[in-house]
Amino acid sequence: TPVTSSPNGIDGTPYDYIVIGGGTAGLTVAARLSEDPAISVLVVEAGADNRDNPEVFDIYEFTVAYGGPLDWQYSAEEGRVIDQGKTLGGCSSINGGMWTRGSVAQYDAWTALLEESEAHVGWNWDGMLPYMRKSENFNPPTPDQLAKGATSIPAVHGSSGPVHSSFSHGMYGGPQQPAFLAAATNASGVVHCLDLSAGHPNCVTMSPQSIDYNDNDRRSSSAEAYLTPVENTRTNWVTLTQHLVTKILWAKTKIPLVASGIEFATYTNTTNGTTRYTAHARREVILAAGAIRVRVILCVAQIFQLNRTHPDPAILQLSGIGDAALLRPLNITTLIDLKTAGNAHSAKALEVIFKAQADIMLKDKAPMVEMYYITGPDVASNEIATNLWQLLPFSRGRVAIVSTDPFEYPDIHVNYFNVSFDLDVQVAGLKLVRKIFKTPPLSDLSTGETVPGAAVPDDGAGGADADWQAYVRQNFGSVLHPVGTAAMMRRGLGGVVDAHLKVYDTRNVRVVDASVFPTQISAHLSATVYGVAEKAADLIKAAQ
Numbered sequence: 001t002p003v004t005s006s007p008n009g010i011d012g013t014p015y016d017y018i019v020i021g022g023g024t025a026g027l028t029v030a031a032r033l034s035e036d037p038a039i040s041v042l043v044v045e046a047g048a049d050n051r052d053n054p055e056v057f058d059i060y061e062f063t064v065a066y067g068g069p070l071d072w073q074y075s076a077e078e079g080r081v082i083d084q085g086k087t088l089g090g091c092s093s094i095n096g097g098m099w100t101r102g103s104v105a106q107y108d109a110w111t112a113l114l115e116e117s118e119a120h121v122g123w124n125w126d127g128m129l130p131y132m133r134k135s136e137n138f139n140p141p142t143p144d145q146l147a148k149g150a151t152s153i154p155a156v157h158g159s160s161g162p163v164h165s166s167f168s169h170g171m172y173g174g175p176q177q178p179a180f181l182a183a184a185t186n187a188s189g190v191v192h193c194l195d196l197s198a199g200h201p202n203c204v205t206m207s208p209q210s211i212d213y214n215d216n217d218r219r220s221s222s223a224e225a226y227l228t229p230v231e232n233t234r235t236n237w238v239t240l241t242q243h244l245v246t247k248i249l250w251a252k253t254k255i256p257l258v259a260s261g262i263e264f265a266t267y268t269n270t271t272n273g274t275t276r277y278t279a280h281a282r283r284e285v286i287l288a289a290g291a292i293r294v295r296v297i298l299c300v301a302q303i304f305q306l307n308r309t310h311p312d313p314a315i316l317q318l319s320g321i322g323d324a325a326l327l328r329p330l331n332i333t334t335l336i337d338l339k340t341a342g343n344a345h346s347a348k349a350l351e352v353i354f355k356a357q358a359d360i361m362l363k364d365k366a367p368m369v370e371m372y373y374i375t376g377p378d379v380a381s382n383e384i385a386t387n388l389w390q391l392l393p394f395s396r397g398r399v400a401i402v403s404t405d406p407f408e409y410p411d412i413h414v415n416y417f418n419v420s421f422d423l424d425v426q427v428a429g430l431k432l433v434r435k436i437f438k439t440p441p442l443s444d445l446s447t448g449e450t451v452p453g454a455a456v457p458d459d460g461a462g463g464a465d466a467d468w469q470a471y472v473r474q475n476f477g478s479v480l481h482p483v484g485t486a487a488m489m490r491r492g493l494g495g496v497v498d499a500h501l502k503v504y505d506t507r508n509v510r511v512v513d514a515s516v517f518p519t520q521i522s523a524h525l526s527a528t529v530y531g532v533a534e535k536a537a538d539l540i541k542a543a544q
């Protein structure tokens with residue numbers, strides 16, 4: 001069976017590649033590797049196959065899955081909840097489907113954080129664009145959508161990839177959208193651009209989603225895009241759902257480590273299986289368990305940038321890769337002492353990483369916040385609203401295992417506003433939102449502000465900083481874009497994987513998911529995660 005929840009026939013079986021996590025990146029890389037019928041691929045996914053559940057396929061039910069069984073609901077300090085997809089397709093099965101890319105300079109900075117000798121691998125805009133396009137099948141705006149104000153630059157999009165992207169049938173056609181575009185320009189000078197995916201996202205425009213226009217706006221998750229079309233024909237690819245990978249098994253525990261496979265256990269909403277199964281990897285183990293869990297598996301570096309959480313690391317930690325000081329008290333033998341988990345980024349390394357980010361903000365003028373304008377069905381019919389999302393925080397969080405029980409959630413510290421500049425950015429962004437709503441032509445449509453309203457009185461200058469700060473601290477929620485927990489960076493900077501996405505000091509373990517982003521980007525992440533996974537697949541194939 002191509003997708004199964006039974007370990008029978010998988011337990012004890014060898015595969016060429018084992019992919020841990022059938023999420024956004026995991027299914028992408030598995031699909032590409034299994035294009036060669038001589039290569040066998042096993043994907044092990046903790047969640048179930050919920051492709052037929054409207055909470056997954058119906059993009060108009062976005063947010064309904066939060067807090068339910070399809071959501072990991074990791075907890076962090078101050079009672080915060082970090083939602084992440086626990087279902088086939090991972091976050092791509094429950095996310096908002098916003099389809100955007102970061103700026104040219106942000107991708108170029110990834111190379112700058114690697115060894116010079118690795119620059120040729122092409123972790124930059126020019127090297128990523130072909131892969132982001134490869135993943136995509138863009139449906140340019142229809143005449144009706146054009147009339148409502150949709151724009152695009154079709155040449156920057158892919159037109160024959162697996163992930164469908166388009167504007168929706170439900171695209172709202174009222175006067176509020178053009179009024180917002182014009183008011184944003186009038187209030188701030190930010191220009192109206194045609195497309196957020198063209199590498200220059202410092203602008204205001206309407207944005208497509210990862211949905212299939214020709215299939216009634218059905219969500220185009222990684223499962224729908226990469227697995228569904230081939231699942232009945234590609235017999236060399238098996239996906240096991242409802243099983244948690246508990247650790248990586250090692251054939252050789254001297255550096256460079258060689259993985260021999262994985263151990264896994266049944267995992268349902270009611271069962272933490274006690275039986276441990278194994279599967280063997282002839283070639284490689286590929287970690288794609290997301291930015292929180294990879295760290296649990298790897299037990300490696302955890303930068304927890306605001307809006308980013310790293311799931312993968314936990315699996316690394318359970319497998320003996322991580323900070324010895326964390327693993328020793330848990331009686332886990334440290335195989336690779338990767339100290340970057342938690343607090344080990346030296347001041348010198350942080351200076352380099354922060355300077356790269358500051359340069360992107362100051363020289364490249366990369367967007368520091370996103371204003372997500374909402375109208376139509378998402379809010380009451382007489383309301384217009386804006387979410388303000390901070391894109392490039394300097395605060396860093398961390399993920400660490402707390403026990404050797406693989407079912408136990410890792411300890412997550414998001415450290416929001418640990419760097420006070422992040423709070424300044426929030427306040428400046430919110431003041432600008434208020435200004436835009438008070439600027440024509442949007443102001444002509446508004447009868448006044450309800451939220452935050454009197455909670456942050458407008459003193460004529462947009463409100464007092466102290467009032468805004470208190471408001472942000474009380475109301476702030478993460479946009480749930482964790483990255484960087486197993487960063488692709490020079491080892492001296494705290495990197496966990498090299499430019500080939502190989503974990504340092506291992507021969508055959510790679511990380512392929514949002515964990516490897518060394519820095520945050522001014523975009524929603526999924527389009528870039530697909531690009532990373534597509535590029536990773538080619539790197540892995542080239543190494544065969």
Ligand SMILES: Cc1cc2nc3c(=O)[nH]c(=O)nc-3n(C[C@H](O)[C@H](O)[C@H](O)COP(=O)(O)OP(=O)(O)OC[C@H]3O[C@@H](n4cnc5c(N)ncnc54)[C@H](O)[C@@H]3O)c2cc1C
Pocket residue numbers: 020021022023024025026044045046047083084085086087088089090091092094095096097098099100243244245246288289290291293311315479480481482512513514515524525526527529
């Ligand atoms: C609520 C929400 C809304 C978002 N909205 C958008 C948006 O509108 N647009 C956008 O572009 N991006 C959005 N994002 C971000 C984007 O979806 C994610 O960054 C991206 O999909 C992450 O991909 P990934 O492959 O790194 O991880 P995931 O897609 O999370 O995949 C990891 C997979 O590994 C599985 N797993 C974890 N641990 C184990 C284990 N031990 N054993 C087996 N399996 C395991 C998980 O269940 C999961 O399926 C959103 C994210 C969230 C959470």
